[in-house]
Amino acid sequence: MTELALNAQELAAVRADFPLLERTVREGKPLIYLDSGATSQKPHPVLDAEQDFYQQRNAAVHRGAHQLAEEATDAFEHAREQVALLVGAHADEIVWTSGATAGLNLLAHAFQHASLGRGGAAAEKFALQPGDEIIVTELEHHSNLIPWQELAARTGATLNWIPVLDNGRLDLTALDSVITERTRVVAFTHASNVTGAITDVPTIVARAQRVGAVTVLDACQSVPNMPVNFRELGVDFAVFSAHKMLGPTGVGALYGRRELLEDLPPATFGGSMVEVVTMDSATYMPAPQKFEAGTQMVAQAVAFGAAAQYLRELGMAAVYAHEQELVAEMLKIAEIPGIRVVGPLDTQDRLAVVAFVVDGVHAHDVGQILDNDGIAVRVGHHCAQPLHRRFQVASTTRASGAIYNTIDEIERFRESLGTVRAFFSVD
Numbered sequence: 382m383t384e385l386a387l388n389a390q391e392l393a394a395v396r397a398d399f400p401l402l403e404r405t406v407r408e409g410k411p412l413i414y415l416d417s418g419a420t421s422q423k424p425h426p427v428l429d430a431e432q433d434f435y436q437q438r439n440a441a442v443h444r445g446a447h448q449l450a451e452e453a454t455d456a457f458e459h460a461r462e463q464v465a466l467l468v469g470a471h472a473d474e475i476v477w478t479s480g481a482t483a484g485l486n487l488l489a490h491a492f493q494h495a496s497l498g499r500g501g502a503a504a505e506k507f508a509l510q511p512g513d514e515i516i517v518t519e520l521e522h523h524s525n526l527i528p529w530q531e532l533a534a535r536t537g538a539t540l541n542w543i544p545v546l547d548n549g550r551l552d553l554t555a556l557d558s559v560i561t562e563r564t565r566v567v568a569f570t571h572a573s574n575v576t577g578a579i580t581d582v583p584t585i586v587a588r589a590q591r592v593g594a595v596t597v598l599d600a601c602q603s604v605p606n607m608p609v610n611f612r613e614l615g616v617d618f619a620v621f622s623a624h625k626m627l628g629p630t631g632v633g634a635l636y637g638r639r640e641l642l643e644d645l646p647p648a649t650f651g652g653s654m655v656e657v658v659t660m661d662s663a664t665y666m667p668a669p670q671k672f673e674a675g676t677q678m679v680a681q682a683v684a685f686g687a688a689a690q691y692l693r694e695l696g697m698a699a700v701y702a703h704e705q706e707l708v709a710e711m712l713k714i715a716e717i718p719g720i721r722v723v724g725p726l727d728t729q730d731r732l733a734v735v736a737f738v739v740d741g742v743h744a745h746d747v748g749q750i751l752d753n754d755g756i757a758v759r760v761g762h763h764c765a766q767p768l769h770r771r772f773q774v775a776s777t778t779r780a781s782g783a784i785y786n787t788i789d790e791i792e793r794f795r796e797s798l799g800t801v802r803a804f805f806s807v808d
Contacts, residue, residue, distance in 0.1 A: 385702040387695075387784075392703075395695070396785050398424035410755030413790045418574055418602060418734050418781030419759050420624045423688075427628055430687035434680045442679055443653060443670070457679050460686025461669075464634055467689040467697075468600075468619070469610030474642065476635040476669040477677050481601045482524040484620035484635035485568075487672060488597060489528035490648035492566070496536045500646030507595065507645060511537030514564040516594070519545040519771055520573045520580075523764040525599040529568055538565070543585075545771055549576035549724035556588045564594045571603035571619075575765050575779065576724030577708065577734035579603065586615040595641075601625055605783070606704050606732050608697040611636050623681065627784075628688035632681035635672070642668035649674045700784050707733040707782040710791040717795070719802050723772050733782035736763065739798075741807035744776040750804055751778075754797040 387395065396402055399422045406412050414422060434456060440449035442457045458472070465472045478484040494500060495507035509515070515529045515538050533540040543559050544552045551569075560567060567589040572579045582598065589596045598619040603609050605626035611619050618641070622633040637645065647654060647665055651674035656664045665671040692700065708728050712735060715722045719740040725731050739747050748760035759779045762769045769775065780794060 385696075385699050386706055387699055387703055392785075392787060395424075396787075398426070398691075399785050400425065400428075402785060406755050406757075407753055413754075413756040413786075413793060415780040415782060415786065415790070415794060416757045416759050417605075417783035417786075418625070418763075418779065420630070421605065421627050421783055422785065423629065423684075424627055424691055426691050427684050427687045431629060431680050431684035434683045439680070441676065453679060456683045456686075457677070460683045460689075463686035463689040463693075467609075467693055468604060468621075468636060469612045470636050471639060473667075473669055474636055474639050476637065476642070476672045477682050478620070478633045478635050479631055479678065480624070480633035481599065481620040481622040482633075484633055485524055485528050485597070485599070487635060487648045488618055488620075488645075489532045491645050493532055493535055494646045494648065500644070503644040504646050509533075509536040509538040509565050512563060513538040514561060515540050515566045515568070516542065516560055516564055516589075517567075518543040518551055518569045518580075520551065520570050520576065520578070520768055521568075521765070522570065522574055522599060522601070523766070525568055525570060525597075526767070529566065532566075539563075543569070545576075545768065548726075549573070550578045551580060553581060553584055556585065560588050560592060560594065562592050564589070564592050566597065567594050568597040568599070570599040570601075571609070572600075572606075572732050572734070573724070573765075573768075574602050574734060575736045575763050575768055575777070577602075577732040577736075578725055579607070579730040579732065581730075582614045582616065590615075602732060602734065605692070605700075607701040612638075617641055623685040623688060626688055627691060628685040629681045632678045632685050634685075637668070639668070642672075645672075647671045647674070651675045653677075695784065703784055704733045704782065706788065707786055707791060708735065710788055711735045711780060711782065711794075714795055714798055717799050719807065720798070723774070723777055733786075734779065735781070736777040736779040738774055738777055739801050739807075742801055742805050744778045746805065747778045747798075747801055750801050751794070751797050754793075756794050756797055758794075 438452040440453040442454040462472045495504040596616045598616040600621040604621040619636040624630040654674045723736045744760040
């Protein structure tokens with residue numbers, strides 16, 4: 382083990398925090414959960430935080446004069462502080478959303494509003510017009526592709542992308558030709574949900590800054606599994622989801638540099654985000670409240686804060702060291718005849734997310750064999766159809782680890798995977 386990785390006793394203590402890991406599946410087989418890239422399991426402190434909120438301080442936030450409302454608001458804003466601390470941000474740079482997808486759509490809608498002249502001169506930096514360019518990458522999850530496709534269609538801008546190399550990493554030699562003087566937005570993933578490859582964020586940010594483009598980072602896979610500091614990375618905006626980082630479903634966060642959030646026009650409208658409303662007009666509260674129209678997912682946000690605190694107490698360096706140990710074991714599946722890994726075969730700048738193809742066997746059949754052995758993986762295109770098309774495959778099987786997985790579980794996964802081709806009598 383590396384110096385920072387959890388030892389056996391520490392890992393056992395972590396696993397004890399996750400009640401679902403104790404269950405059995407498929408006629409009493411111990412569950413091996415290798416689908417955390419889709420959604421993670423939840424520890425007791427997170428489950429307890431959400432239940433405690435409902436049982437002890439359930440009330441509307443920011444709008445009551447009674448004690449429960451005060452306590453609810455305090456818990457809501459304390460959670461914002463905990464999430465901000467995890468990602469190197471200020472609390473007022475964190476906007477609650479219903480998830481990363483909602484955060485990306487919020488940005489795309491806000492940029493469209495700016496393009497229509499809403500938000501005044503301060504918002505002009507976000508406005509797009511025909512001839513402008515939006516840049517994504519061939520690695521993107523659909524959630525960081527389709528909103529930009531739609532924004533391009535609605536503003537007349539052009540969508541272009543950074544290509545992917547055969548090893549599953551971005552071709553950064555193409556940056557100078559893809560990002561041009563007409564580029565206004567560069568949206569890219571911090572770590573691929575298919576290849577597991579970690580992006581060289583500073584290089585892309587530096588190129589974007591040279592042409593004055595706004596940068597948007599999809600940090601859904603990185604924030605749960607490695608140290609992340611958005612300020613140090615230099616990105617303008619970033620999104621991530623609680624359910625992938627030991628937190629509840631239905632809540633996520635949009636990070637934005639304070640000065641940019643102040644200038645960005647709101648994307649949705651209603652209660653809780655206004656200062657003065659007349660029958661003719663309205664003025665809006667400062668960020669982040671101006672982006673949080675309506676009743677928020679308060680209990681889930683409180684539990685999100687508990688998840689962020691749990692990860693901080695574990696130490697993200699230790700979490701990433703454990704991730705590195707897992708992926709080193711997971712990549713050994715490439716030694717099994719007939720298995721092709723889609724993505725880097727080395728552990729450098731890589732997460733424990735391994736997508737693969739078994740020659741002659743459909744991904745869904747692979748998943749079924751593994752499931753029969755109690756091993757939960759994901760099958761399909763993982764909301765990344767262009768990337769699968771790039772590698773000329775319709776679907777892959779994906780195993781993704783987390784802080785609660787063990788090396789023994791990865792070994793059992795490899796053993797089960799080694800039986801797949803024989804089961805289907807594939808030579």
